[in-house]
Amino acid sequence: MFTVGQPSLxxxxxxxxxxxxxxxxxxxxxxxDLEIVQGETxxxxxxxxxxxxxxxLSLIRLIPDPPGKIDDGEILLQGENLLxxxxxxxxxxxxxxxxxxxxxxxxxxxxxxxIGEQIIETLLVHDVLRGPNLKGKALRLKxxxxxxxxxxxxRMPDPAGxxxxxxxxxxxxxxxxxxxxxxxxxxxxxxxxxxxxxALDVTIQAQILELLNDLKKQEGLSVLMITHDLGIVAETxxxxxxxxxxxxxxxxxxxxxxxxxxxPYTKALLNSIPRMSTHLERLDSIKGTVPNLxxxxxxxxxxxxxxMAMDVCQMNKPVLEEVxxxxxxxxxxxxxxxxx
Amino acid sequence: xxxKLLEIQDLRKYFPKRGGALRKSKQQVYAVDGVTLTIxxxxxxxxxxxxGCGKTTLGRCVTGLERPTGGTIRHRGVDIAGLSGRQxxxxxxxxxxxxxxxxxxxxxxxxxxxxxxxxYVVNQHRTREEVRDQVASLLDMVGLDEDHMYRFxxxxxxxxxxxxxxxxxxxxxxxxxxxxxxxxxxxxxxxAQILNLLKDLQAKLDLTYMFISHNLSVIKHMASRIAxxxxxxxxxxxxxxxxxxxxxxPYTKVLFDSVPSPDTTVMHKRGPxxxxxxxxxxxxxxxxxxxxxxxxxxxxxxxxxxxxxxSPGHFAACFRPGEYS
Numbered sequence: 001m002f003t004v005g006q007p008s009l010x011x012x013x014x015x016x017x018x019x020x021x022x023x024x025x026x027x028x029x030x031x032x033d034l035e036i037v038q039g040e041t042x043x044x045x046x047x048x049x050x051x052x053x054x055x056x057l058s059l060i061r062l063i064p065d066p067p068g069k070i071d072d073g074e075i076l077l078q079g080e081n082l083l084x085x086x087x088x089x090x091x092x093x094x095x096x097x098x099x100x101x102x103x104x105x106x107x108x109x110x111x112x113x114x115i116g117e118q119i120i121e122t123l124l125v126h127d128v129l130r131g132p133n134l135k136g137k138a139l140r141l142k143x144x145x146x147x148x149x150x151x152x153x154x155r156m157p158d159p160a161g162x163x164x165x166x167x168x169x170x171x172x173x174x175x176x177x178x179x180x181x182x183x184x185x186x187x188x189x190x191x192x193x194x195x196x197x198x199a200l201d202v203t204i205q206a207q208i209l210e211l212l213n214d215l216k217k218q219e220g221l222s223v224l225m226i227t228h229d230l231g232i233v234a235e236t237x238x239x240x241x242x243x244x245x246x247x248x249x250x251x252x253x254x255x256x257x258x259x260x261x262x263x264p265y266t267k268a269l270l271n272s273i274p275r276m277s278t279h280l281e282r283l284d285s286i287k288g289t290v291p292n293l294x295x296x297x298x299x300x301x302x303x304x305x306x307x308m309a310m311d312v313c314q315m316n317k318p319v320l321e322e323v324x325x326x327x328x329x330x331x332x333x334x335x336x337x338x339x340x
Numbered sequence: 341x342x343x344k345l346l347e348i349q350d351l352r353k354y355f356p357k358r359g360g361a362l363r364k365s366k367q368q369v370y371a372v373d374g375v376t377l378t379i380x381x382x383x384x385x386x387x388x389x390x391x392g393c394g395k396t397t398l399g400r401c402v403t404g405l406e407r408p409t410g411g412t413i414r415h416r417g418v419d420i421a422g423l424s425g426r427q428x429x430x431x432x433x434x435x436x437x438x439x440x441x442x443x444x445x446x447x448x449x450x451x452x453x454x455x456x457x458x459x460y461v462v463n464q465h466r467t468r469e470e471v472r473d474q475v476a477s478l479l480d481m482v483g484l485d486e487d488h489m490y491r492f493x494x495x496x497x498x499x500x501x502x503x504x505x506x507x508x509x510x511x512x513x514x515x516x517x518x519x520x521x522x523x524x525x526x527x528x529x530x531x532a533q534i535l536n537l538l539k540d541l542q543a544k545l546d547l548t549y550m551f552i553s554h555n556l557s558v559i560k561h562m563a564s565r566i567a568x569x570x571x572x573x574x575x576x577x578x579x580x581x582x583x584x585x586x587x588x589x590p591y592t593k594v595l596f597d598s599v600p601s602p603d604t605t606v607m608h609k610r611g612p613x614x615x616x617x618x619x620x621x622x623x624x625x626x627x628x629x630x631x632x633x634x635x636x637x638x639x640x641x642x643x644x645x646x647x648x649x650x651s652p653g654h655f656a657a658c659f660r661p662g663e664y665s
Binding site: 047048171173174201202203204205206207209210228229230231232233234235236258268269270272273274275276277279280281282283284285286289290 | 390391497499500527528529530531532533535536539554556557558560561562584594595596597598599600601602603611612613614616617
């Protein structure tokens, strides 16, 4: 669980990412601030185009450039600014300190290499198996052992047999397990899970979420869980950041966000999902659609769809400010509650 | 008892699974394997299940897009399973479908006007003015503007495209619409708009729906009755309320438990079920769910349990109904 006073693992300050396309500049991230504390799971929720995945890719500097460009801000991993690192230094960060699990394992895994070859490659590249005079065959043997052990850890049925299999021989759930095995192979500090279960069926999704939770406890991982499913957030995250149109509009402990949402967008989002536990005749929908980020609305990017919009919302952009303990919101409805 | 609109009797659809050098048929995929179901007028029947359970194939058989391997589908007493194309055309004006992906289901080269009017033009002879008026009123009905009819699909967002697909389905005033995952590709705020629209239209036009989805909370919101499918068969069938309060089949319970709940106060009691969904070409012996079932007994491995009515309107196919807790 999230505890106060834990050291911060990753701090993002004023991160601004633009995509320079033929149609214009897509202002994908409009200066976001984010903090991930050691050992916590932070959920990042939002709809299509809100900037969730761009945030994740920026953290490991995998934004396709061109057209994408990180124009401003800093990303501090345990105090080191990742934006000032060279490409070869970044390679040592990716996989080893920040690992990522993607939505669609079939596009991430190499179809012409066996699962075993791919895991072993990860282990060898990052030089995880340091030992006295381990070379050549002995090293590969050790890597193989470690790979089997990793597959066991992610509860793959028949781990030794799976090493020899190609990705297309595995089911979606097993591919996702293999990918998670690769992600935790080098004992990273931070695991970014970008919609890790969206492509899976619900019973398989439940298995994968449980696995991620167990790994987090065993390995002391911090997790950035990116999802559009509020149910997954409620069940797995300690804190949540809600994104809309390239901004973080609200961030706080999961229970506070769900019990006492402050931003009109968060409220509307929570009211628009059909629930298993209660029955409503009608759902509250949010009028309009997600904004086009080439020419985003002025001021608060949510104002054209906001039921509470005021004049000031059109002119100025609200900043993320703490309204109650550890619960911040970027909205002009809460000006005076600012703690002194 | 309300009027029966559609009676499905022992419906089966097998697909050949081809392989080898000469693409010979090696095995069969039992996509739908003996489904018996009645749809009453005015209801919304939810069909829920995971990938490969046959829910989409069931929908495609009902709309005549797929010719069943066996069994009957009676629409107002007429078996539509074996109809010729010409005969089927008449039935299609009563049965329409909305597909999952509004990016694939709308022809990108056609104007919205032509897309919406196509079923109308094919089935009835009308003048150009009549067609235009009809399209305008349909667009209005699904919450779009009249002048949207002179645009192309790429100018619309996913939610708007799905509205166009719904307008097309409504164009020849059908009585029954198969909705195959109509909101799966949409964002939650847009999903809410479409679900509200579908509910309003159902009440206004006295429509009957078959709502196919893998999303249990959406199904619960929309359906008055639910059929739970697993590997080509219905494992449980009952009214939405009854099914949620008193699920009898262990698979139904497992499915309910697996859905992450957005209520932070609700906690799951049971852990996730183990194992993968088996290959529908090679389903397990006996009850298809037995290798993953937490309460399977020896009998489950040899015999398939029939779908039995346990209380009025509540059916389950299980040897140990209601025993998993």
